[in-house]
Amino acid sequence: MTTKSTQTKDPGTLPGEPRVETPLRIGFILREHFSMVTFTAAVDTLVTTNLITPEPVFVHFTIGTGSRTVLSDLGIEVSTGTTLDSLMANPGHVDMLIVCGGYRSQLAPEPYLLNTLRAADQKGIRLGGLWNGGVALIQAGLMEHHACALHPDNHAYVRENFPNVKVSTNAYEIEGHHATCAGPVSTLEMMLKLIGELLHNPHIVRAVREILSCDQVAEQVGPMPLNMGDDPTFPxxxxxxxxxxxxxxxxxxxxxxxxxxxxxxxxxxxxxxxxxxxxxxxxxxxxxxxxxxxxxxxxxxxxxxxxxxxxxxxxxxxxxxxxxxxxxxxxxxxxxxxx
The missing domain is CATH 1.10.10.60 (Homeodomain-like)
Structure with a gap:
C-alpha cells in the first residue's frame, strides 16, 4: 500500500509543535477479512498529521496474525510488514497496537494474539480495537468493568459471554490506555482524540479534522452516540x-x-x-x-x-x-x- 508524500509540509502553518521527541510507533494487527475502509481511516489520520507537522510524529506498520499476507473484506490481499511471531521475537519499541476487525472477521479467540495483547498491556503499551477488533481485547481479559465500543452486530455476543464488560452505546470509547470504536466514521473521531492526547496540541487535531472532514455536515461535539438504526427525529x-x-x-x-x-x-x-x-x-x-x-x-x-x-x-x-x-x-x- 502507498502512503502520501511528505514533501508538502508547511512548518509555518501551525502554532506550537507536537511534544514528541521521536516518532510514535503504531502497529496495526490485521485480522482476516478486516475492514479496509476502517483501517485506512485510522492510517490516514496518522499520515495526514505527519504532513502538517515539521517532522514526522508517527510511524505506522502492519502486523499479520499468522502470515505476511492478510485478506481484507474487499478481497484484496495486503502484505504486512511483520507477523505476531516476529514482533514478539524482536519487539523493539512500540507505542500502540491496534487490532483491526471487520464485518466478516471471526470472533474465535486466537491464543497467540491474546497473549500478545496481554504482554503489551503489562508493558504499558496502548491498545486499540477497530470494528470488532475490540473483542480481542475483551477475550484477553483487558476490558473487565471497562466500556468497550463495538459494531452493533457484536453486542449480543459480548453481553452473553462477558457480562462484566460494559458494552458502550457510544461509537467510540477511550479509557486509560485502551481505545475502541464501532466502524469507519468513529475510527476517524477516535484517532483524532488519541492524536490530541498523544501530541498535546489541539491545533494539529483541528487541522487534521479540517483536511479529512471537509465534507462533514457538522463537527461532532462530545461523545458520538452509536446509531442503532433509529431516526433521530423520532419523538x-x-x-x-x-x-x-x-x-x-x-x-x-x-x-x-x-x-x-x-x-x-x-x-x-x-x-x-x-x-x-x-x-x-x-x-x-x-x-x-x-x-x-x-x-x-x-x-x-x-x-x-x-x-x-x-x-x-x-x-x-x-x-x-x-x-x-x-x-x-x-x-x-x-x-x-x-x-
Whole structure:
C-alpha cells in the first residue's frame, strides 16, 4: 500500500509543535477479512498529521496474525510488514497496537494474539480495537468493568459471554490506555482524540479534522452516540421505548410496562409505532429479539435452547417457529449455513 508524500509540509502553518521527541510507533494487527475502509481511516489520520507537522510524529506498520499476507473484506490481499511471531521475537519499541476487525472477521479467540495483547498491556503499551477488533481485547481479559465500543452486530455476543464488560452505546470509547470504536466514521473521531492526547496540541487535531472532514455536515461535539438504526427525529417517547426494548431482550417487558416506563398510555405506544414504524409494538419487539437470536446463532456455539431463553422465548419450539416465519429457515439451518 502507498502512503502520501511528505514533501508538502508547511512548518509555518501551525502554532506550537507536537511534544514528541521521536516518532510514535503504531502497529496495526490485521485480522482476516478486516475492514479496509476502517483501517485506512485510522492510517490516514496518522499520515495526514505527519504532513502538517515539521517532522514526522508517527510511524505506522502492519502486523499479520499468522502470515505476511492478510485478506481484507474487499478481497484484496495486503502484505504486512511483520507477523505476531516476529514482533514478539524482536519487539523493539512500540507505542500502540491496534487490532483491526471487520464485518466478516471471526470472533474465535486466537491464543497467540491474546497473549500478545496481554504482554503489551503489562508493558504499558496502548491498545486499540477497530470494528470488532475490540473483542480481542475483551477475550484477553483487558476490558473487565471497562466500556468497550463495538459494531452493533457484536453486542449480543459480548453481553452473553462477558457480562462484566460494559458494552458502550457510544461509537467510540477511550479509557486509560485502551481505545475502541464501532466502524469507519468513529475510527476517524477516535484517532483524532488519541492524536490530541498523544501530541498535546489541539491545533494539529483541528487541522487534521479540517483536511479529512471537509465534507462533514457538522463537527461532532462530545461523545458520538452509536446509531442503532433509529431516526433521530423520532419523538422522545418513541426513542425511550426503543431503548427499553433493546435493554430488555432476555426478559421482555409487557406493553403496559413499556407504557408506564415511558409515562404514556398503551394506546399512545401503539400509535407511535404505527405512525413512525408502520408496525405494532409487539411485532417490532419480536423482530428485535429474533435479530438478537440470529446474532447469537452466528457468533456463539450456545445451544438453541439457551439462545431461545436469552432472546426472551419461553420454549425452543416457539422460538424455532417464530425464527422460521421471519427468516424462512430454522435456527438449526441458519447455524449450518454459518459453517
Amino acid at each position: 422522545e417517547a418513541l426513542q425511550t421505548l426503543l431503548a427499553l426494548m433493546r435493554a430488555n431482550i432476555e426478559e421482555p417487558l409487557s406493553l403496559v410496562e413499556l407504557a408506564e416506563c415511558a409515562n404514556i398510555s398503551r394506546r399512545q405506544v401503539e400509535r407511535l409505532f404505527q405512525n413512525h414504524l408502520d408496525t405494532s409494538p409487539s411485532r417490532y419487539y419480536l423482530e428485535l429479539r429474533l435479530v438478537h437470536a440470529r446474532r447469537l446463532l452466528m457468533q456463539t456455539n450456545r445451544s438453541i435452547l439457551n439462545i431461545s431463553l436469552a432472546s426472551g422465548f419461553v420454549s425452543s419450539s416457539h422460538f424455532s417457529n417464530c425464527f422460521k416465519d421471519y427468516y424462512g429457515i430454522t435456527p438449526s439451518e441458519a447455524r449450518h449455513v454459518r459453517q
